Amino acid sequence: MANFGSDNASGVHPKIIEAMALSASGMAPAYGVDELTKSVEQRLASLFETDVTALLVGTGTAANCIGLATFCSPFGGIFAHAESHIANDESTAPELYTGGARQFTVGGDDAKPNLEELVQKIDVSGARGVHSVEPAVIAISNLTELGARFSPDEIAAYSELAKSLGMKLFIDGARFANAVAGESDSPADLTWRAGVDALSFGATKNGAMAAEAIVFFNKSAAVNAERIRKRGGHLWSKHRFLAAQFDAFLDDDLxxxxxxxxxxxxxxxxxxxxxxxxxxxxxxxxxxxxxxxxxxxxxxxxxxxxxxxxxxxxxxxxxxxxxxxxxxxxxxxxxxxxxxxxxxxx
CATH class of the missing domain: 3.90.1150.10 (Aspartate Aminotransferase, domain 1)
Known part of the structure; x- marks a missing residue:
C-alpha cells in the first residue's frame, strides 16, 4: 500500500546513516568547531556560489525561527502567506524566538503571497509609527505549502519590495531541494542572486535523520544568529553528527x-x-x-x-x-x- 502521508515519514538514506556511523569513532571538538563542520560550511558556499554563514540545527522549526529572529526584533513584523508553514505549523515558536514579534498573513494563489496585498498589509501594519510594529521580514516558502515553485523573477519581486522598505527576505526551504530539482535554475539563482537574505535549507524531508542548515547570504546580518541558536537550545555539543549528515547529503549531489x-x-x-x-x-x-x-x-x-x-x-x-x-x-x-x-x- 502507498504511504503519501508526508516526506517526514520517510526513512534515512543509507549513505547518511553510514556517514554518521563513520563519524562515531574517535574524538572531535564540540559545539561546531570541528573540521567536518567547517568543511560543510565551505561546501555550502561552493553550492551557492558565494560566501555564506551556515548554521546547522536539528529541526526545521529551529531553522526557520532562528533565521527569522536574526532579522526581526520583538517589536517587528513578519509577513507571509496565510497557508505558510511559518504561520500555521510552528506553534508560537516564531514569537518565542523573536521575543514577541507579530505575524501578518496575506492571500495569493498556490500559497504565493499576493504582492499587492503584501504592500497594503505592510503599509497598514506600520502606519502608526511607534504605536505600530516595525515591518522586518517578508517570508516565503520554496516549495510553497501548496506544492508550487517560485521562479527567480518571482523571488526578485519580493526582494525588491523588501529592500525598498528596509526589510529582509527569508525563504523557508524545507523542500528547497525539490524546488531546485524541478527546473534548471541553480541554488544561487533561487536565493542570493534574486535578493534573498537567508534560507532554511532542509535535509530532513529529503533523506537526512535530523539536519537543516540556516544559510545567510548577508554575513553581517548573521552576527547574532549563533547566539540565538545557543540561547534557543539548538547548538549541538556533538555537532559533527549534524555535519556528517550534510556532508553525505551533498556528496555526489545526493x-x-x-x-x-x-x-x-x-x-x-x-x-x-x-x-x-x-x-x-x-x-x-x-x-x-x-x-x-x-x-x-x-x-x-x-x-x-x-x-x-x-x-x-x-x-x-x-x-x-x-x-x-x-x-x-x-x-x-x-x-x-x-x-x-x-x-x-x-
Whole structure:
C-alpha cells in the first residue's frame, strides 16, 4: 500500500546513516568547531556560489525561527502567506524566538503571497509609527505549502519590495531541494542572486535523520544568529553528527538525486490522477506535493485499503499526497488502481 502521508515519514538514506556511523569513532571538538563542520560550511558556499554563514540545527522549526529572529526584533513584523508553514505549523515558536514579534498573513494563489496585498498589509501594519510594529521580514516558502515553485523573477519581486522598505527576505526551504530539482535554475539563482537574505535549507524531508542548515547570504546580518541558536537550545555539543549528515547529503549531489526521485514520483502520481474521472487539483502541484479534491467516500475507502494520506484542513474536500525519495512506482500504481476502481464503481 502507498504511504503519501508526508516526506517526514520517510526513512534515512543509507549513505547518511553510514556517514554518521563513520563519524562515531574517535574524538572531535564540540559545539561546531570541528573540521567536518567547517568543511560543510565551505561546501555550502561552493553550492551557492558565494560566501555564506551556515548554521546547522536539528529541526526545521529551529531553522526557520532562528533565521527569522536574526532579522526581526520583538517589536517587528513578519509577513507571509496565510497557508505558510511559518504561520500555521510552528506553534508560537516564531514569537518565542523573536521575543514577541507579530505575524501578518496575506492571500495569493498556490500559497504565493499576493504582492499587492503584501504592500497594503505592510503599509497598514506600520502606519502608526511607534504605536505600530516595525515591518522586518517578508517570508516565503520554496516549495510553497501548496506544492508550487517560485521562479527567480518571482523571488526578485519580493526582494525588491523588501529592500525598498528596509526589510529582509527569508525563504523557508524545507523542500528547497525539490524546488531546485524541478527546473534548471541553480541554488544561487533561487536565493542570493534574486535578493534573498537567508534560507532554511532542509535535509530532513529529503533523506537526512535530523539536519537543516540556516544559510545567510548577508554575513553581517548573521552576527547574532549563533547566539540565538545557543540561547534557543539548538547548538549541538556533538555537532559533527549534524555535519556528517550534510556532508553525505551533498556528496555526489545526493540531495538532488533524492529530490528528483520524489518529484518524478509526484508527477507520475499526478499524471495518473488526471486521467481518473472526478479528480481535481487544488493547486499547481509542481513537484512532490499534490493537493487533490475527491469525494469523502473515496478517501475513506482508500484509507480502508491501507493507503496513507491526509485531509488538508484549510481546503475543504482536499487531500494532500506527498511522495518522497523512498516512494516506489509500484506504490503510485497501486494507489491509482484502487482510486480508479472506486471512481468506476461510483
Amino acid at each position: 540531495w538532488l538525486a533524492n529530490a528528483r526521485h520524489a518529484n518524478q514520483m509526484g508527477q507520475s502520481l499526478k499524471s495518473q490522477l488526471q486521467a481518473i474521472p472526478g479528480i481535481e487539483f487544488a493547486s499547481v502541484s509542481e513537484a512532490n506535493e499534490l493537493f487533490v479534491r475527491m469525494p469523502k467516500a473515496q478517501a475513506e475507502a482508500l484509507w480502508e485499503c491501507g493507503h496513507a494520506f491526509h485531509e488538508w484542513p484549510s481546503l475543504e474536500g482536499t487531500y494532500r499526497l506527498v511522495t518522497s525519495f523512498t516512494t516506489e512506482q509500484a506504490e503510485v500504481d497501486a494507489f491509482c488502481a484502487d482510486l480508479r476502481a472506486l471512481a468506476t464503481d461510483g
